[in-house]
Amino acid sequence: MDAADVRSTNLAVVLRCVREQAPCSRADVAAATGLNKTTVSSLVSELLKRRLLREVGTAGNRVGRPAVMLALDGASYAAIGVEVGADYLTAVAVDIAGRVVLSWRRALPGAASAPPRAVTAVAALTRRVVARAERDGRRVLGLAVALPGTLGAAAGAPARAWRDADFARDLAAALRIAGLHVEVGNDADFGVLAEYRFGAHAGTADLVYLTGGGDLAAGLVVDGALRPGGSGYSGEIAHLPVDPGGPPCRCGRRGCMEAVAGIGAVLRRAGADPHTPDAGGRPPIAEVEPLIDEITARARAGDAATLAALGAAGRDLGAGVAVLANVLDPRVVVLGGHYARFAPWLLPAATAELRHRAITAEHGGSRLAASTLGLDAPALGATARILDAVESGRLPGDPDGAAPARGGRSPLGLTGTAPAAARAAERAALPPSVTTATDGTRR
Numbered sequence: 001m002d003a004a005d006v007r008s009t010n011l012a013v014v015l016r017c018v019r020e021q022a023p024c025s026r027a028d029v030a031a032a033t034g035l036n037k038t039t040v041s042s043l044v045s046e047l048l049k050r051r052l053l054r055e056v057g058t059a060g061n062r063v064g065r066p067a068v069m070l071a072l073d074g075a076s077y078a079a080i081g082v083e084v085g086a087d088y089l090t091a092v093a094v095d096i097a098g099r100v101v102l103s104w105r106r107a108l109p110g111a112a113s114a115p116p117r118a119v120t121a122v123a124a125l126t127r128r129v130v131a132r133a134e135r136d137g138r139r140v141l142g143l144a145v146a147l148p149g150t151l152g153a154a155a156g157a158p159a160r161a162w163r164d165a166d167f168a169r170d171l172a173a174a175l176r177i178a179g180l181h182v183e184v185g186n187d188a189d190f191g192v193l194a195e196y197r198f199g200a201h202a203g204t205a206d207l208v209y210l211t212g213g214g215d216l217a218a219g220l221v222v223d224g225a226l227r228p229g230g231s232g233y234s235g236e237i238a239h240l241p242v243d244p245g246g247p248p249c250r251c252g253r254r255g256c257m258e259a260v261a262g263i264g265a266v267l268r269r270a271g272a273d274p275h276t277p278d279a280g281g282r283p284p285i286a287e288v289e290p291l292i293d294e295i296t297a298r299a300r301a302g303d304a305a306t307l308a309a310l311g312a313a314g315r316d317l318g319a320g321v322a323v324l325a326n327v328l329d330p331r332v333v334v335l336g337g338h339y340a341r342f343a344p345w346l347l348p349a350a351t352a353e354l355r356h357r358a359i360t361a362e363h364g365g366s367r368l369a370a371s372t373l374g375l376d377a378p379a380l381g382a383t384a385r386i387l388d389a390v391e392s393g394r395l396p397g398d399p400d401g402a403a404p405a406r407g408g409r410s411p412l413g414l415t416g417t418a419p420a421a422a423r424a425a426e427r428a429a430l431p432p433s434v435t436t437a438t439d440g441t442r443r
């Protein structure tokens with residue numbers, strides 16, 4: 001590691017420390033990181049110049065000179081996350097502190113079945129998000145896109161990794177925004193990254209997220225790191241056998257976890273069968289939300305058949321989760337997407353079944369919880385991916401202190417208004433502008 005690497009690593013350490021402890025002083029940062037005070041002062045000066053940190057007044061009640069407090073600068077940057085859903089696109093932008101500054105959703109029927117069309121639509125939406133961020137005086141840190149398992153489903157599973165590479169490349173080409181970092185991952189992985197950074201169980205080192213959308217998959221964080229698996233297919237739990245005598249599954253077998261406890265199965269069991277399932281037998285999302293409203297209303301009213309159906313689906317969900325719990329021993333398994341709406345009725349039965357089947361139950365075991373992030377979780381997790389990269393040393397901003405332009409079109413990219421030579425040097429040290437999420441690609 002050369003001196004420049006050491007410095008950018010230390011800048012990232014200070015940035016992460018301030019995120020976790022803000023507001024805090026330079027002395028607090030030195031104490032928390034073990035770096036000496038002179039080094040911290042120099043690192044903080046650079047982060048202030050890059051507009052990543054700001055000073056937020058002084059702490060008054062200390063002995064001696066009042067300490068200047070630091071916080072993340074929420075005004076100068078935005079990270080963009082987009083989710084391609086079965087029939088919608090979601091875009092969110094967050095500031096460097098993770099505060100949501102924009103959240104848009106638009107209907108796009110058939111998006112997930114037609115990758116070229118999804119590329120065009122994501123590019124159009126992204127350009128509008130970038131324009132808005134720039135108008136607000138923000139420089140864009142990067143774009144990550146969450147893709148569902150159903151995207152281009154006809155291509156078949158082994159083609160998914162190639163599909164992600166193609167998607168990232170085609171999207172970058174369609175965007176034509178020089179210097180914009182673009183990456184692609186899957187909705188389950190980004191869902192768990194969202195929970196890990198923004199959720200009610202943020203920072204839980206062993207965490208699982210279950211997608212509760214058109215299909216069922218798990219995103220896994222183990223020992224504080226995303227675990228996409230050797231070829232990117234970890235967490236494919238849809239076809240775990242749960243009830244061998246159960247209903248037929250789209251894979252041709254019977255009683256798979258998705259067939260008994262996926263969102264489509266929960267709706268079906270509660271008597272609200274979507275009218276027009278897609279070729280894979282999954283319900284279109286546009287039809288799902290009114291049905292969820294209907295079922296939750298019935299459950300709240302105490303309808304016995306509805307409560308029995310949700311309890312049975314919850315038990316099957318718990319049986320599937322118990323397999324995950326016995327293999328991975330997560331502290332928390334978060335029910336995401338539409339599952340959260342059914343949580344009051346699914347969770348008791350699922351938790352009882354999990355405790356019955358999990359070998360670790362008497363040692364504390366794994367806890368089931370409902371997501372608090374709503375349907376934006378995969379898009380939020382995509383922004384978490386970009387923020388993680390910044391905190392790992394891919395720092396934006398100009399160390400010489402030029403501010404991002406306000407109120408006009410500022411040059412996009414990681415180095416902005418730096419002199420051309422410095423910009424070229426820095427670009428040479430950066431990862432390629434199009435990556436295919438080598439550690440996040442499953443599909």
Ligand SMILES: [Zn+2]
Nearest residue numbers: 239249251256
């Ligand atoms: Zn199956």
